[in-house]
Amino acid sequence: MGKLAVYRLGYFFSIVFTFLFLGLAIWSHFSGHFHPESSLFSAYLSLGKPLVIVLNAFMFVYWICRRKCWAIVSILGVAACYNYITAIWQPFNLHKSAEGKELKVMTYNTHSFGREVTGYSAKEFAGMVQDEKIDILCFQEYGGSGDFTNENLYETYSAFLPHTYLPQSHSMAIYSRYPILQSDVVEFENTNNCAIWADIDVEGTTLRVISVHMQTTSFDRMRSKAAQARAAANEEGERQIYLNFTDNLESNMIERANQALMVEEIMKSTDHPTILCGDFNDESDGSWFLWLFDTDTLAPIVESTRKKLAGLAKSDEDVLSYIAFPNLAEKFMEDKLNCLLKTSMKVKVLKNQSLQKLTGPKTHLKSQV
DSSP: OOOHHEEEEEEEEHHHHHHHHHHHHHHHHHHHGGGGGTTTTHHHHHHTHHHHHHHHHHHHHHHHHTTTTHHHHOOOOOOTTTTHHHHOOOOSOOSOOOSOOOOOOOEEEGGGGGOOOSSSSHHHHHHHHTTTTOOOEEEEEEBBBTTBBBHHHHHHHTOOOOEEEETSSSSSEEEEOHHHHHHEEEEOOTOOEEEEEEEEETTTTTEEEEEEOOOOOHHHHHHHHHHHHTTTTTTHHHHHHHHHHHHHHHHHHHHHHHHHHHHHHHHHHHSSEEEEEEEOOTTTTTTHHHTTOOOOHHHHHHHHHHTTTTTTSSSHHHHHHHHHHHHHHHHHHHHHHHHHHHHHHHHHHHHHHHHHHHHHHHHHHHHOO
């Protein structure tokens, strides 16, 4: 085979891989719409988005260096992962700070504060929470260790966040600066994980705060066991650990998807604005995210809010703004409506003045005639 034939073959395969990587990027964009039980490949592809982005970026640089138009295909592959990229990398803040009252919510998987027995880590973190003036604090894997017990944890954090929900037999907690009206726990089947929620009265506005801890990936546990097997020169045991991890990873993907459906029911059960936080043990564009924030979930809330704001809300953006920030949005819409009324009146006055000016000269001419 001549050099020209090899060159053409390489060029052909470069184009094929370019479109293949684009296809993977597009599939990964929609992968969260599939339940892992029906499409495990989509679930794995969702986890593999970083690799898909790198492959498309590599091909983009490759085609740019060769000055070929196929670079457009590769940049489309990167663009298909835009939601994922902007979820993990934000070089600057695109969101403006809200004017007026600000609500600060923090979520943290403590892992029992590293099982540090003196309470130093828990107290140091409490100091940071106070400095940041946090209003609502959600903990996962919450618990004391050694001499620093759960009671000590409660005394440390309730000193400045007095309203609490600490369900028994669950390592979850919600601390709040504002009164908690009601709360409950939702246990996930066949696992120690769960979700807890609390309706909190924030200066007259009721918010539902949901804190979740979804099924783990078991990656850290697998890595620890594999290291022990490797240290004991047990190659067969190490191989079996990796094989079992693959099975566990698949079952855990399915568990998390089912847990997301249970959390969705909690969100649907209230008309109050909802804040969802926690340890999801998954990437930010997975099936749990798409299901929990699907338009069908928001539809009942949007419809009831639209009726409530009849005559005030002029667009879907107004309705969604009210759901997220009721007090600020209502004032903004009232100001906007008043501004429109004033502008309308001013235009009417100017129109009348213009008509008078036009009519004036004509009358004067008639009198001269």
